[in-house]
Amino acid sequence: MRETVTPIILGIESSCDETSASVSKGFRVLSNEVSTQEIHKNLGGVIPELASRFHQKNIVDIIQKALSSAKISKDQLNAVSFTIGIGLIGSLFVGASFAKSLALTLNIPLIGVHHVRAHILAHFIEGVHYNPPDFPFLCLTISGGHTKIVLVNDFFKINLLGQTVDNSVGETFDKVAKLWGFPYPGGPLIDKYAIGGNPNRFSFSKPKINGLNFSFSGLNTHILLFTKKQLKIDSMFIKKNLPDLCASLQKVICDILIEKIENAVFKTKIHKVAISGGVSANSELRKRFFHISLQKGWEIYLLPKEYTLDNAAMIALVGFLSYRKKKFYHFSMGTKK
Ligand code: KG4
Ligand code: ZN
Numbered sequence: 001m002r003e004t005v006t007p008i009i010l011g012i013e014s015s016c017d018e019t020s021a022s023v024s025k026g027f028r029v030l031s032n033e034v035s036t037q038e039i040h041k042n043l044g045g046v047i048p049e050l051a052s053r054f055h056q057k058n059i060v061d062i063i064q065k066a067l068s069s070a071k072i073s074k075d076q077l078n079a080v081s082f083t084i085g086i087g088l089i090g091s092l093f094v095g096a097s098f099a100k101s102l103a104l105t106l107n108i109p110l111i112g113v114h115h116v117r118a119h120i121l122a123h124f125i126e127g128v129h130y131n132p133p134d135f136p137f138l139c140l141t142i143s144g145g146h147t148k149i150v151l152v153n154d155f156f157k158i159n160l161l162g163q164t165v166d167n168s169v170g171e172t173f174d175k176v177a178k179l180w181g182f183p184y185p186g187g188p189l190i191d192k193y194a195i196g197g198n199p200n201r202f203s204f205s206k207p208k209i210n211g212l213n214f215s216f217s218g219l220n221t222h223i224l225l226f227t228k229k230q231l232k233i234d235s236m237f238i239k240k241n242l243p244d245l246c247a248s249l250q251k252v253i254c255d256i257l258i259e260k261i262e263n264a265v266f267k268t269k270i271h272k273v274a275i276s277g278g279v280s281a282n283s284e285l286r287k288r289f290f291h292i293s294l295q296k297g298w299e300i301y302l303l304p305k306e307y308t309l310d311n312a313a314m315i316a317l318v319g320f321l322s323y324r325k326k327k328f329y330h331f332s333m334g335t336k337k
Contacts, residue, residue, distance in 0.1 A: 007078035007323050010102070011316025012063065014095030015087025015115050016144065017046045019058040022312035023070035023077075024320055027126040030070035032306070032313040033062050041183045045174065052090030059098050066312070077108060081319025084112030084329070086145055104331065111319045112329040116146055118314035119276040121155060122307045125317055133272050133301050140261050143277030143310075144170030144185065147214050149264050152274075155321045161264055162212025169253060170279050172216040176223050176249055180238050190246045191282050197247030199284075202226075204252040212264055219252065250284045258288060265298065274301035281308040 006026040013020040017040055022032040037054045040046045067074065082099035083092060096112075103110035120139045124132045136153045138161075147164040167175070170187055177186015182193075205222045207215040230237040238245065265271060275289060286302055293300035307313060322328070 007320060008072060008076055009316045009319040009323060010077050010080045011312040011319050012080065012082040012095045012099050013310055013312040013315045014055045014059065014091050015083045016091060016310060017051050018310040019055050019062050020310065020312035021063040021066035022316040023066050023072050024313065024316035026320055027124060027317065029125055029313045030072060031066045032311055033065045033069065034311055035062055043184065044178055045184050048088045048090055051088055052094055055091050055094040059094060074106060077106060079109045079111055079319055079323050081111035081113050081315050083115050083315055086115050100331065109323065109328040110331060111322045111327065113315045113318040116141055116148065117158065118318045119143065120150060120152060120158060121318050121321065122276055122303055122314040123274050123301050125307060125313055128303060128307060129301060133274055133299065136270055137272035137274055138261065138264050138268065138270050139274040139276055140257060141276040142169045142257065142279035144168060144174065149212050149260060151268060162214065162260065164214040164216060165209065166215050166217040167220060169216060169257065172220055172253065173279065175220055179224060179227055180245060187279060187282065190249060193242050194246035194250045194284065197243030199247040199251035201244035202248035204248060206252060206256055212260055214256065214260060250282065254285050254288050257285065258292065271297065272299040276303060276308065278309045281305045
């Protein structure tokens with residue numbers, strides 16, 4: 001293993017439809033290149049087979065770009081980290097194979113990083129917060145692939161307090177957006193079209209699920225049936241009411257997420273709350289969390305938008321944390337050490 005004062009790590013993310021590579025030096029991001037696959041836009045969602053093909057096509061360029069914008073040569077790397085899961089198997093495989101061969105060629109350690117851990121620990125990227133959250137803190141991590149509340153005791157001690165029992169919150173945004181005629185991913189478009197809409201115009205049902213778990217399938221079905229019924233009465237219903245529909249959807253989702261995190265704060269007596277994952281880019285949710293922090297005196301941690309969505313900077317960061325602990329990936333066995 002090459003020893004330097006602060007290790008330089010290449011991070012590779014390929015779990016879904018973003019091919020991303022980042023070079024970090026300790027907690028500092030030197031580069032973060034992200035290429036989003038546009039191909040899925042009009043196909044209603046990510047098509048796994050196409051996603052892995054496009055990762056294959058993009059990965060070399062993206063890694064080269066990340067190295068050159070960081071002004072780092074391959075020989076200066078101390079380790080390669082990659083997303084080991086969760087995600088689309090074929091897409092993960094592209095990143096893993098590339099990371100593995102690069103690490104083998106350079107004779108440096110390989111580090112497998114769990115995608116959700118990376119979303120959570122993105123709050124420790126240098127410069128993201130004036131002071132990153134002290135342990136322990138709560139993290140609401142919400143994206144297209146997961147919806148969880150966790151208690152972060154340490155970089156490597158993260159306890160699950162609650163999660164969705166069916167659809168994720170990002171999936172809900174995307175499915176409803178598709179129903180209302182938006183391309184994929186619909187979440188950011190719902191956010192955009194909600195501006196100026198009346199959030200109290202339509203009342204969508206909140207699921208009744210105990211504890212800190214979430215459920216979104218009932219809300220999806222309710223909106224599907226409601227939309228079909230309205231379209232029978234007026235075929236222009238969606239077009240005529242789009243801002244109010246989007247604002248009302250955003251409101252019910254924010255209400256659900258906020259109610260659960262309030263319960264988690266009450267249960268744990270921890271008032272430090274971070275939010276991670278693609279859905280944490282939602283402007284209404286960010287506004288609501290900001291107001292809560294003022295009202296309730298919570299410490300709230302929001303990420304800059306570039307680090308809410310899938311990115312390799314968070315993979316490089318966890319790569320660095322694992323490197324310090326010598327938590328490496330076994331080449332030969334194909335399993336985590
Ligand atoms: O974290 P991410 O990039 O990928 C996964 O790990 O899944 O999250 C993507 C999800 C998509 O469902 C997308 O619609 C949603 O995040 N999203 C948003 C917004 N920006 C992205 N949802 C609501 N409002 C947004 N502004
Ligand atoms: Zn993600």
